[in-house]
Amino acid sequence: MKAIKEGEVRKREILEVSRELFVKKGYDHTSVNDILKIVDIAKGTFYYYFASKEEVLEAIIIDIVEEGAKRAEVILKDRSIPLVNRIMLAIMAQTPEFEGVDQIKEEMHKVENTKLEQLYLKAMLKRMTPLLREPVSEGMEQDIFHMEYPTECIESILLLGHMLFDCDIFEWEMDEYPKKIQAFLCNIERMMGTNEGELNSFLQMFGQLP
Amino acid sequence: MKAIKEGEVRKREILEVSRELFVKKGYDHTSVNDILKIVDIAKGTFYYYFASKEEVLEAIIIDIVEEGAKRAEVILKDRSIPLVNRIMLAIMAQTPEFEGVDQIKEEMHKVENTKLEQLYLKAMLKRMTPLLREPVSEGMEQDIFHMEYPTECIESILLLGHMLFDCDIFEWEMDEYPKKIQAFLCNIERMMGTNEGELNSFLQMFGQLP
DNA sequence: TTGTTATATCGACCGACGGTCGATAAAGCG
């Protein structure tokens, strides 16, 4: 007895299950058969919807990046938040654990998920940089920021934020994080040419100061 | 007729060939059989020297990082070079194309070599950060640099330098590079708290200014 | 010289993987 479903439904099922597995076990360590077992379909069905395992990964990354961009857009539109905080929150909204889901982080960017990682970073930068151009320009007009290369500065900040706190290239102890976050904010301030301490009020929101 | 060689010789042969293939075709797209064909050995011989394909990769990365660190050490010892230039040259010495080999870059960090990339970055940061601590401290004592978080600053600069210019996450056109390099130097200056333009003399060494 | 041990090499074999393909069942439609 075949359970026949409309194409788009099946496709989303495959994407959801694959995403969970890729995030939990890593792309390389998730076999197509693993996915098939959970979705409960045959191999032919999988390859009826996707040309390859990698195509599934690419679709998932588009989803993840788009979700982050959506969160950022909502925040950036909210004129009730001070400009500086708006920008910082939009950047941090790319890392979902600040959005409530705490456990995911432990699994997501850890272990050997280099392929997901690299593709995500590339796509996220491409998507987020233009989004942040406007508020940053606004800040420059308001004399809050002073930059010669605003676009490149945004790129570097997004890059640093991701590499420092979402990857596992540094193996920091828990008690080192406050210092690392402060150092990161200090570097952001300097690159953006703000007054020193401009971001501190923002930092206190998270009670991260020692 | 078996060509019997001393263990270390074989091991180096395998490492050399593997490195060339990993760099040229990528780690994933290089099969153990590819290596066997060129070194002209049987599978058993390969696994007599290495427990896995990944162990070969790790050994290669140690080599690459160590070569870069050696180049950096030579430069940093040379007191005839002004301090700022010494530091910048040591950082750039991590990217071999500035050392003369131009073609390698095209192949090395391109395509889908995410595993080599990630492991290299991690190892390079671990090796290079302590090396740069001394000259940076020297610069702070001489009132050239002004940093609150020197170690984190070095980490960020190494990270940015690698991600911006050695990876393929940004797909820049050739004519964009001068601007990107200037923006990078500008950000370094700000993070390190130098006088603006401190690094320009250094930049001119490469004739990169427009 | 011969026996023994340590070192080095071989290649058939294995299970798992990503991916293909022709058969076939169900749905939609004139």
Next chain:
DNA sequence: CGCTTTATCGACCGTCGGTCGATATAACAA
């Protein structure tokens, strides 16, 4: 009802990383 389109199936394929017992050479001891 016949025909096409859409969706599903699973046996099969080539390749891959990795294993293992056989075996040849070198090194050394008796």
